[in-house]
Amino acid sequence: MYKLKFFIDFEKEEQWLEQMANEGYHLQNKFFGYHFRKGEPEKATIKIDFRMFKKKEDFIDYCTMFEDGGWKHLAGTKSSGVQYFKKMDDTVGDEIFFDNHSKAARYKRLANMFFELAISYLPLLVVFYLIDIIDFKALTNPQEFYFTPGLWDKTGISFWSSFLFETPFALMRGYSWVFFPLAIILFFFFGYRSNKLYLQNKS
Template structure:
């Protein structure tokens, strides 16, 4: 089963995943870009699922990271070396109910998410600006779909000549429209994650200090 959800708060996401487990669905995969969750069917259970956010450059470091959690009684459910989001389920009933030893380390995942989002923004914004400056995409074309068609005089043609030209260019126009929509939406998504994650990090640290 697949389900689309959008979270900027790890605690709320964990609560939702635990509720899904009670209904008999356990997470096995999540796409960060589409926020699509994939579940497998299980026997309904009162599980404890926790989320960390870490990316790794080396596979050996990632394997050591997973081994550390496994040795502490946590099963890795979803996540990859580069995905950032790592999902764990408690399997050792005698162990701690949390994967973090203190508030500061727990808040650190928000800092890492915020830093990643800012890095992606610094990469995407220049690319978007270059695409606009070189007329490879037209930001306002979404308001005027005809602008996505580059064939000269297309809309003045008629009959079979128009139909052939229209059908030939439509796949290219759809691709341009996809780019026009995808990049701004992705930029907004990373901006929201950066702001929200930074806010959650500050709130967590403030609660810890006070």
Template sequence: MRRFKYFWNFTDEEQWLNEMARDGKHFMYRSFGYRFEKGEPKDTTYKTDYRMFKKKADFDDYEMLFEDSGWQRLPCPRRNGHQYFKRVRDDASDDIFSDQTSKAARYKRLSELFYNQFIMFLPILVVFIFTNNNLNALNLMNPIDWYLTPELWERTGSAFWRAFLFETPFALLRGLTFYLVLFCFLFYGYYYWKAKKQYEKESKIF
């Protein structure tokens, strides 16, 4: 069973996974959505972290540390940064973090990811707006200008429809690509700000 949801707040994500387990839907892994396995309702505790690893040895040490503490890492792709743990021993601690500082640090790492993505889309957006070879800011709101076939709108009958239908996929690619880039730019910028604020908030909690 697959569920599609987006979380930037780790606490909200953990609470949702725990509620799903109490409803008999047990989290297995995350890859293009959340994958669940149906079973008996159970009070299961899930915890999340965000951490990237350049070396496999560092990742193995990280995983072993939690296993020794009674937390099982779920088999999610390690390279995407999102790490998920399930409490598997009754004597395990209530949280995977030993202090508030390390718990807050995951938001710092997440904000850095969003910031890098935000910066990556900035030059692409500038190119779309200011390069003469692309759509400029004045015609982006006019889909007619996305079509480049000479005298297309003066044609009639089958000649018009053949040219119109042939070029429409390319016209949509020209026009909508800008909006996709703009959306990604704003999306990553917004969540960079949210994650940064959450880090600052949790860093002050002692």
């Protein structure tokens, strides 16, 4: 089963995954959404960390360390950031972090990633503006991006069929650049939310 959801709050995500396991849906992979395997309902303990690794060997050592401590690595890659673990040994505690500061630090790493992404898009936005890819006419006169001859003189079904056919192409011509400022705004917002969670959890 596949589910598309997005979380900033790791604790809420953990609770949701545990509830899914309790209903018999066990996390198998995380790639543009959650992939679950149907099985027996289970009262699972799932925890999430956020770490990225430059070397595959460091990632393997990281996963091995948790497995030696009674936690199975469920999902995540060396560059995905979010790492999912399931408790496999009843003799160990229910937490993978030593203290609140270590637990909160994952939000700081997440916030830093979002801020870095936002900043990395800023030069692209400036370059696109300088080479006239960004065209503010799209906001004031979107008709210029429709190239069908005589489109605006047509009426009825003839107009609507031509208009609806060309609209996706007009949007790509005139508004594709909007992705970049929107992405920057979203990354800054997610970074702010993550940093707020870090401040709330570090004490």
